[in-house]
Amino acid sequence: MSKLYDYLLLLGDSSMILGHRLSELCGHGPNLETDIALTNISLDLFGQVRNYFQYAAEMKGEEATEDSIAFLRLPHEYRNVLLAEQPNTDFAYIIARQFLFDAYHLPLMEALIESKDEQVAAIAHKSIKEVRYHLRFSSEWVKRLGDGTEVSHQKMQEAIDYLWPYTKELFEETPLEAAMKTEGIGADLNALKVKYDAHVQGVLAEATINIPETPFAHSGGKNGIHTEHLGFLLADLQYMQRAYPNMAW
Amino acid sequence: MTVVVNEVIELIREVSDPEIPVLSIMDLGVVRDVEVKQKDVLVKITPTYSGCPAMDMISTEIKYKLDQAGYNTTVKLILAPAWTTDWITENGRKKLEAYGIAAPLEASADKMALMGESRMVKCTNCGSTNTVLVSQFGSTACKALFKCKDCLEPFDYFKCLK
Numbered sequence: 001m002s003k004l005y006d007y008l009l010l011l012g013d014s015s016m017i018l019g020h021r022l023s024e025l026c027g028h029g030p031n032l033e034t035d036i037a038l039t040n041i042s043l044d045l046f047g048q049v050r051n052y053f054q055y056a057a058e059m060k061g062e063e064a065t066e067d068s069i070a071f072l073r074l075p076h077e078y079r080n081v082l083l084a085e086q087p088n089t090d091f092a093y094i095i096a097r098q099f100l101f102d103a104y105h106l107p108l109m110e111a112l113i114e115s116k117d118e119q120v121a122a123i124a125h126k127s128i129k130e131v132r133y134h135l136r137f138s139s140e141w142v143k144r145l146g147d148g149t150e151v152s153h154q155k156m157q158e159a160i161d162y163l164w165p166y167t168k169e170l171f172e173e174t175p176l177e178a179a180m181k182t183e184g185i186g187a188d189l190n191a192l193k194v195k196y197d198a199h200v201q202g203v204l205a206e207a208t209i210n211i212p213e214t215p216f217a218h219s220g221g222k223n224g225i226h227t228e229h230l231g232f233l234l235a236d237l238q239y240m241q242r243a244y245p246n247m248a249w
Numbered sequence: 250m251t252v253v254v255n256e257v258i259e260l261i262r263e264v265s266d267p268e269i270p271v272l273s274i275m276d277l278g279v280v281r282d283v284e285v286k287q288k289d290v291l292v293k294i295t296p297t298y299s300g301c302p303a304m305d306m307i308s309t310e311i312k313y314k315l316d317q318a319g320y321n322t323t324v325k326l327i328l329a330p331a332w333t334t335d336w337i338t339e340n341g342r343k344k345l346e347a348y349g350i351a352a353p354l355e356a357s358a359d360k361m362a363l364m365g366e367s368r369m370v371k372c373t374n375c376g377s378t379n380t381v382l383v384s385q386f387g388s389t390a391c392k393a394l395f396k397c398k399d400c401l402e403p404f405d406y407f408k409c410l411k
Binding site for chain 1: 296298299300301302327328329330331332363383384385386387388390394408410411
């Protein structure tokens with residue numbers, strides 16, 4: 001398969017895995033409004049994934065469909081960032097994960113609207129409006145919890161501390177991403193990092209949250225090396241297609 | 250030829266958004282192009298939001314309606330240019346309001362309304378602008394939830410998307 005095909009999977013996988021994590025919260029949000037918000041964000045992410053995977057399936061040809069790409073791969077064939085697969089714990093943690101991802105996702109889409117590949121640019125144009133809204137939502141909640149009560153502050157700080165080591169990977173350029181950047185199709189991760197840092201630092205300062213100083217970082221997701229959480233997630237995500245191959249609604 | 254195109258357009262007009270049944274997809278602005286060559290029809294539609302679950306149903310309905318009328322129909326989903334709320338027609342905006350969904354404001358006003366900085370969204374029940382945002386996300390991806398502080402009714406607001 002072409003590099004572009006692999007790149008589409010890399011882009012789509014992070015949205016799909018995070019979208020699935022958020023879908024697990026359907027009916028479990030802390031209140032009705034946040035429950036609906038998180039599942040709405042999930043729906044947007046899945047919509048974006050469909051765009052990537054439909055394009056990828058067209059490129060692959062044969063019998064490939066968006067569903068076969070989404071459901072019928074093994075864990076090491078998924079290229080999502082590790083941040084996306086981290087499990088749901090408390091609300092502060094869910095918001096922190098969303099905030100860190102959105103802060104990376106928005107400049108990524110801003111870069112991809114300039115992509116030389118027309119369809120990638122079109123998908124980014126479509127997604128960017130939604131991602132901007134997601135970032136607004138998650139940023140507001142980081143501030144509300146961080147600068148809220150003593151308990152909410154502590155929980156937000158713990159969540160940021162825990163997830164911080166997963167953020168470095170977002171900007172670690174893989175050979176695939178380097179090649180796509182050179183071809184003018186993919187994004188320049190260094191340029192994204194500047195925008196990401198500015199936004200994240202601004203929001204965390206307003207939220208009275210300290211930026212962790214740990215030099216330690218996890219990585220591997222973009223190369224198919226995942227945390228133990230992905231296997232369990234996929235067992236759930238893939239269940240229907242594995243149990244009833246080719247089933248359709 | 251023109252007569253045939255009009256017939257096709259009128260048939261497409263009968264298809265409504267399943268989430269907002271009063272609104273024809275023509276008024277919603279999701280139909281981007283219609284090509285008619287004798288009995289072959291190509292309809293290009295664009296999604297409001299990427300994950301809009303209504304798109305599959307809308308495609309199926311367009312195809313069903315036109316095929317029933319003897320056409321050979323293909324529906325194609327296109328992403329560029331991306332849909333904006335500016336494409337909702339004036340007629341569409343009126344229908345939304347009558348249905349109880351406040352129509353989208355201008356982009357800057359929308360941002361202020363959704364950030365809770367200004368009171369511009371009009372209650373669809375009593376017309377008061379003394380309204381407050383309850384949730385940035387509403388019953389569907391395209392709506393936010395508001396509440397009127399005068400008549401106390403909750404209502405949907407169709408978010409501005411540009």
